[in-house]
Amino acid sequence: MTEEELIGKLEMIQRMKSESNILELKSAEKGCPQHLYDSLSSFSNQDEGGIIIFGIDEKQDYKEVGVYDPQDIQKKINEQCLQMEPIVRPLLTVVQKDGKAFVSAEIPGVDLTDRPVFYKGKGRLKGSYTRVGDGDEPMTEYEVYSYEAYRKKYQDDIRGVQRATLSSLNKEKLALYIDLLKSGKPNLSNMDDESIYELMSVTRNNEITLSATMIFSPYPQAYFPQLCITAIAVPGTEIGCIGDSGERFLDNQRIEGSISEMLDEAISFVKRNMKNKTIINPETGVREDRTDYPITAVREAIVNALVHRDYSIHTEGMPIQIIMYEDRMEIKNPGGIYGRIKVDQLGKMQPDTRNPVLALALETLRITENRYSGIPTIRREMEKFHLREPEFADERGSFTVTFYKAGNISKAEPEPEEANNLLVFCRTPRTRKEICEYLGLSSVTYAIQTHVMPLVASGKIKMTNPEKPKSPKQLFYSE
Template sequence: MLPCELETLVDDIVHLRCESQHIELKRSQTEAPKRLYDTLSSFSNQKDGGIIIFGVYEHNNYSITGVDDPQAVQQQVNNQAKQMVPIVRPVFTVAEIDGKEVVSAEIAECPIMEKPCYYAGAGRLKGSYIRVGDSDEPMTEYEVYSFEAFRQNIQDEKFPALNATMDDLSSDRLTEYMLKIKRFKENLSQLSLEKVLRLQGITVNGVPTVAGLMLFGEYPQAFFPQLSITAMVIAGNMYSDISQNDERFVDNKRIEGTIIQMYESAMKFISRNTRQATIINENGERNDRPEYPLKAVRELVLNALIHRDYSIHTINSPIRILLFNNRLEIENPGGLYGRITIDELGKMSADTRNPFIAGALEVLVETENRFSGIPTIYAEMEKAHLLPPVFESQRGVFRATLYNQGSLSMNPDAANDSESSIMKKILSFCSEPRSKDEIAKHIGLSSVYYITARYLHPLLESAQLRMTLPDRPKSKHQRYVAAQSRI
């Protein structure tokens, strides 16, 4: 970073009066804080790293206090960075602002094969942090494990199932599998059943694995009760909404069985609880169009079952399917796996958490677009003239959301009482500049994309809300403030 760039960044921070996902402020007028380990760790563990700025005091209206000895601050920060594993290498910049010296330390993202970056003095489990908004939070044991599982290529799907025997696998399903193996994998078709099952991760030393039971078990939930799906139809657009009959769930079902059985039952549940629109084309022909594109839903359900985490850390967490009035949400335990990020979904090849389950289903599930994944979902939503899908990965949970036709109406004048109430709540909250994440948390909705499209855009268009950086609408420092408020 050049000194002039640091000056511009500090000007933005003082103007917005806030830290952010990638910015941490320290007063540090006489010396660097004794404890920077949490921030060094969290920035090293997040995409694109972060910047620590010394000499700006957030608790005094973001005033520029400067640092008395920039050289000493750099040395103190560097000393702490050397106590991280792997060692952190800050890049320092010094700039004079309002006659005072301000120092920045840029912390680069740690290579994926070396994550998590942690403070050696506390150890990996207690010294690893992750950035959440503008704070540094200790990683959960599962978050630490996720990095180690990828680095060490731990395959939880191949763990032998305790107390399971070959009698717990369905002979009919195994016979069907072998018949399809002969069609799709000729090299395996000449091998014995016992050897195929071992090579395909279905058994280990003659004992069924997690993958084996989930693919071919007679009743997998006898061994893993929570490796299932909970499917719910919510009465409104928010989880807390209640129907006219004082019911929170219009429909509620626990779906069990093998992966294929759960896939089929989930598709039936969604089909039963979604609407069909009748479209008359220009030739007078009648076509029924589902509320959500069938291929997109199919991909999401399959992806959740294939790519969920089957480790001991999440084995008690089911997949969740939530049908709201305006959207479909599918959540699976286990955030994004490996090197890919949310922004890269559908644009590059992703690492596979459960390659044996994925390989078996390529043989067992014959669909037109077998596991074509994210690009198919985007294409199907666009073809149906619906909003693009929204994908989120938050602290060990991956969520995919599809919005229906009702979400395309963005006119605040047509909003119902509930929506009008939410808009008023947003305007009240934005009496001072707020980020999208802060607004989402305040009104209790998880999807920033939905909040932006449904509420922020109409409020901006009606001039009830304004951006703090109107010339840079996509800036990561962007905040929103009620029009009548003064920054």
């Protein structure tokens, strides 16, 4: 950062009077802050990195107090950076303004394979942090594990299931799979079945693998009770809404069985809780029946959840969720996006595969294509139904796909009093979650689309990162 750029940052801070997901402010009027480790870790663990500016006192309404000694503070900052693993290499800038010195430390985001960056004094589990809004929060054990799993290429889909045996699998399904594997492959055809089992990870070190259990066992939930789907339909736009007869759920089902059976049952659940309506096709003028959501898109989303969910021990107690609201449907699976791909790149580039053996087996059985066509298909089908584009959200260990019904999102601004209260609340930049909690709602997506985006459209609320409106690091603020 140049001196001119740092001066510009200081001026921006006086206008905004807030921190952000990439900006941390420290006073340092009387000495270097003792514990920079949390921010050094959280900024290093995000792609954008972050900037720590010393010489601004939040407690005094963001007063420019300057730093005690620009030379000594740089030394102290570097000393703390050396206590990180891997070592953090900050870019330091010093500037004079109105007779006071200010220092900025630009913290680069490290490569995914080097994460998490953590404070050595606390260790990897307790010393790893992530940036949430304008604060640093300790990483969960799963978040720490997910980086290690990617770096070391753990294959949780082929971990052994000690209680499972070959005799506990569906023999007909397994035989069909082996026949399909052998088809057109002379080398495989000459091998005995037991050798193919080991080669193709049906077994591993003579133990039945998790992927084989989820595909071929008549009841995988005997071993993993929560590797299932919980599906509910609620009478309103939030969980907790009560129907006309006092009911909390219009439908409620725990969906179990093998992956193919859960897929079929989940689609049946969605079908019976969707409405059918007759419309005039705007392109052909022909009357046709149409469901709330295109079944092809729904199927792709459920398949993606089943194939790409995290199957590690950290999430085996978490089911996939299908929640059908009055205005939308959400499909949530444990485990955020795997690898380097980002939400805005979904369907545009080939992603890393979390469960390659499971994906290949389902492709062989013709349950999935495994050609990375799921997201483009979902988008195309929603467009055919003249519905708004689906939303994909990657939030700290979970991934959510949201489908919206036609005409369900109001473009009108909230009531004046409600809007004014929200504008006051957003004078400090707020995360999606903070706004949702302020409004007393349970759905972040619904809160933002219904209450915030109309104000964004009218220019009353702004985004800190307007080029990437769906960024998980997005903050909303009013002036």
